[in-house]
Amino acid sequence: MRVLKAMEQTNFLPNAMARNLAKNKSYLLGVMIPDVKNTVLDDLINGINHVSELYGYNTMLSLTSGMLENELHYFKKFREIQADGIILASEYLKEDLVENIKQTNIPCILVGRDRSDTIPSVHIDNITAAYEAVTYLIQQGHRKIGMLRLRNEDIASGYQRYQGYAKALTEAGITINRDWVIECGVSVEDGMIAMRRICAATDIPTAIFCATDRIAIGAMNYLFERGLSVPSDVSIYGFDGIDMSSIIRPKLSTVKYSAREIGMTAARNLIKLIKGETMTPRHWVLPHYLENRESVRLLK
Amino acid sequence: MRVLKAMEQTNFLPNAMARNLAKNKSYLLGVMIPDVKNTVLDDLINGINHVSELYGYNTMLSLTSGMLENELHYFKKFREIQADGIILASEYLKEDLVENIKQTNIPCILVGRDRSDTIPSVHIDNITAAYEAVTYLIQQGHRKIGMLRLRNEDIASGYQRYQGYAKALTEAGITINRDWVIECGVSVEDGMIAMRRICAATDIPTAIFCATDRIAIGAMNYLFERGLSVPSDVSIYGFDGIDMSSIIRPKLSTVKYSAREIGMTAARNLIKLIKGETMTPRHWVLPHYLENRESVRLLK
DNA sequence: CAAATCTAGGAAAACGCTTTCCTTAATTTA
DNA sequence: TAAATTAAGGAAAGCGTTTTCCTAGATTTG
Incomplete structure (x- = not known):
C-alpha cells in the first residue's frame, strides 16, 4: 500500500513486457491492412486507434501490400508477440489464412469484407x-x-x-x-x-x-x-x-460511407471478443449513401 | 540440440513477451506522427515500416494529432512497453518532450524537423x-x-x-x-x-x-x-x-522530396543507434527539388 | 592408459511483474 | 479479556524465455 504510494512518487514506470507475461495478456491489437497510401484506409486506422486507445489497448500496424505471404507472416508475428486480437483488412482472403485463423482461434475481425462463416466482420453492402x-x-x-x-x-x-x-x-x-x-x-x-x-x-x-x-x-x-x-x-x-x-x-x-466508423466498430467488437463477450451481430453491415454531385449528366 | 529440432517440427511459436523480457530487448520501434490522414505521412510510414521489417523490428504507430499531451502520453507508453527506440514526427516540439527524451536517453530520432542539439534528426532544408x-x-x-x-x-x-x-x-x-x-x-x-x-x-x-x-x-x-x-x-x-x-x-x-526516403533513413539510423553504433551525420538533410508544372504563369 | 581438453545437455538463475499464500498485527465480538 | 474476524504486508511461486554454470561423457593429447 505505502509501497505503491512510494512508487508513484518516484517516477516509476512498470515494465509492460513483464506485466504482460505475468498476466498472459498483451493489450495489443494487431492490425493488418494492404497499404496506408492508396485508399480509404487512413480513416480506418484512425477509427481503430481511437477506440483501442479508449480501452487501454495499443495497436500494431502491419502493411501487407495485400499479399498472402505477408499476411501469413504478420499473422505469425502477431501471435508471437501475443497480440490479444487481430483486425484484418484483407482484400484477397486466401483459405490458408482463414485456416490459420480458425485453428488458432485468436479473436479476429475481418474488415471491409465478409466471409459469412465463422470469422466475424464489419463492412458495407x-x-x-x-x-x-x-x-x-x-x-x-x-x-x-x-x-x-x-x-x-x-x-x-x-x-x-x-x-x-x-x-x-x-x-x-x-x-x-x-x-x-x-x-x-x-x-x-x-x-x-x-x-x-x-x-x-x-x-x-x-x-x-x-x-x-x-x-x-x-x-x-x-x-x-x-x-x-x-x-x-x-x-x-x-x-x-x-x-x-x-x-x-x-x-x-x-x-x-464512413471508414472511420468501420474501424471503430471493428475495434469495439474485437475488444468485446477478447473479453469473452459475445459479438452481436457477428456481421455488421454499416450504412452507405449516394453522394450525387456534378460528375453525372442527365441524359434527356 | 535435438530438443530444438523437435520444437521446429512441432509448430512451436516462441512467446515474444518472454523472450523480450529475458533479453531486455523488445524489437519494437515506436512511431509518433500527428495524423495519418492529412499530409505526406503515409509515405513516411511506408518507409519506416519497410526498413524496420528488414531488420526484424516491429513498429507501433501512434497518432498524436500534434498535441503535446498525446506526445507525452505515448512517449510514456513506448517506454512502458520497452520500445527499443522512437521515431518522432512532431511539428510542435515542446521543451517538455525534449526534456523527457534527454533524461530517459532512449534512442530517438526526430523526423521532418531539426533541433540541432542533442536529438538527432532527418529532414529536408x-x-x-x-x-x-x-x-x-x-x-x-x-x-x-x-x-x-x-x-x-x-x-x-x-x-x-x-x-x-x-x-x-x-x-x-x-x-x-x-x-x-x-x-x-x-x-x-x-x-x-x-x-x-x-x-x-x-x-x-x-x-x-x-x-x-x-x-x-x-x-x-x-x-x-x-x-x-x-x-x-x-x-x-x-x-x-x-x-x-x-x-x-x-x-x-x-x-x-521523398517522405519515404526520410522514413527509411530515420528507421535505418534509429536501429544503428539502438545497436550502439554511431549515427553520422547526426542530422541528415535529404534532397528536395522544384517540380515546376502548370500552376505558375510567366509574367512579362 | 592416464591426464587434459572439449562438447552436449541439464539445471538453475534471472528478467520484472502478478498472484497466491501465509504470517503478524489490528480490529471486532462475546 | 480471550477468542474470533479482518486487514495488511511480506514471501514465494509462476509466467516463458535467455543465459550462465555445471556435470558427465566423448574426444584428443602426450
Whole structure:
C-alpha cells in the first residue's frame, strides 16, 4: 500500500513486457491492412486507434501490400508477440489464412469484407451500394454504362461492386458490353490507363461506374487530357467518398460511407471478443449513401 | 540440440513477451506522427515500416494529432512497453518532450524537423526549399507574392517555409505585404478559407506560395469557385509533392522530396543507434527539388 | 592408459511483474 | 479479556524465455 504510494512518487514506470507475461495478456491489437497510401484506409486506422486507445489497448500496424505471404507472416508475428486480437483488412482472403485463423482461434475481425462463416466482420453492402449507384445512372437516362472494375476477382469489395453493377444493368434489361468493363489497378494512374482503353473503342459509353474514387479521378484526368468533358461527354461515378472527390472539378458523384466508423466498430467488437463477450451481430453491415454531385449528366 | 529440432517440427511459436523480457530487448520501434490522414505521412510510414521489417523490428504507430499531451502520453507508453527506440514526427516540439527524451536517453530520432542539439534528426532544408520556390516565382516576373503559411510558429517546417519565403522577397528587394501572408490550418478547406481572405483585399497578389500542397489545392479550389483562373489570374506554388498535385488541373508546381526516403533513413539510423553504433551525420538533410508544372504563369 | 581438453545437455538463475499464500498485527465480538 | 474476524504486508511461486554454470561423457593429447 505505502509501497505503491512510494512508487508513484518516484517516477516509476512498470515494465509492460513483464506485466504482460505475468498476466498472459498483451493489450495489443494487431492490425493488418494492404497499404496506408492508396485508399480509404487512413480513416480506418484512425477509427481503430481511437477506440483501442479508449480501452487501454495499443495497436500494431502491419502493411501487407495485400499479399498472402505477408499476411501469413504478420499473422505469425502477431501471435508471437501475443497480440490479444487481430483486425484484418484483407482484400484477397486466401483459405490458408482463414485456416490459420480458425485453428488458432485468436479473436479476429475481418474488415471491409465478409466471409459469412465463422470469422466475424464489419463492412458495407458493396453489392447494394454499387447497384444503387448504377441504377441512379440508369435513372439519369444512361444506358451505355461502362465499369472500371478491380483486376482481381479475389478482391471481395471489387468483385461485389461489379456484381452490383451487373445486377442493375440486368434488371434494367441492358446487356453488359464486355468492351466497357475494364479491369484496373487501384491507383490514379491505373484509372487513366483503363479509361484510355475504353476510349480506344469506336463506340464509347456515356457513363462510367468506377470501383474506387481514385480510379474515377484517374479516369476524369484522362478524359480531361483527351479533351473530353465530364459530365457533358462522359459521366463518372465513383466509390468511397474520399475527400478529394469533393475537391476536384467537376465534383465527383460517389458512394459514401464512413471508414472511420468501420474501424471503430471493428475495434469495439474485437475488444468485446477478447473479453469473452459475445459479438452481436457477428456481421455488421454499416450504412452507405449516394453522394450525387456534378460528375453525372442527365441524359434527356 | 535435438530438443530444438523437435520444437521446429512441432509448430512451436516462441512467446515474444518472454523472450523480450529475458533479453531486455523488445524489437519494437515506436512511431509518433500527428495524423495519418492529412499530409505526406503515409509515405513516411511506408518507409519506416519497410526498413524496420528488414531488420526484424516491429513498429507501433501512434497518432498524436500534434498535441503535446498525446506526445507525452505515448512517449510514456513506448517506454512502458520497452520500445527499443522512437521515431518522432512532431511539428510542435515542446521543451517538455525534449526534456523527457534527454533524461530517459532512449534512442530517438526526430523526423521532418531539426533541433540541432542533442536529438538527432532527418529532414529536408525547408528554408532553402521555400527560398528557391519563391525565387522561381520572382524569376517568372512576380513581385506581388503572398503566402498561405501554417498557423503556428511552433510548427517548425511551417515556420521555416515562411522564413525561406521572407528571405527570397527581401533579397529581391520586395517588402512583404502583411495582408498577403495568411495563417492557415492544414486541410484543403483551410486553404480555401485562407484564399478567400486574400481575395477579400482590393489588391490581390499575382502569385501565392503555399506551405503545403493540400493548402495549395484548397486555394486553387477557392479561386476556381470564384471564377478566377490559375495561373492566368493567380499563380500558385505548393510544397510536398503529394500525388494529387500532378492530378489536379492545372498541375500544381510544387517542392518535391521523398517522405519515404526520410522514413527509411530515420528507421535505418534509429536501429544503428539502438545497436550502439554511431549515427553520422547526426542530422541528415535529404534532397528536395522544384517540380515546376502548370500552376505558375510567366509574367512579362 | 592416464591426464587434459572439449562438447552436449541439464539445471538453475534471472528478467520484472502478478498472484497466491501465509504470517503478524489490528480490529471486532462475546 | 480471550477468542474470533479482518486487514495488511511480506514471501514465494509462476509466467516463458535467455543465459550462465555445471556435470558427465566423448574426444584428443602426450
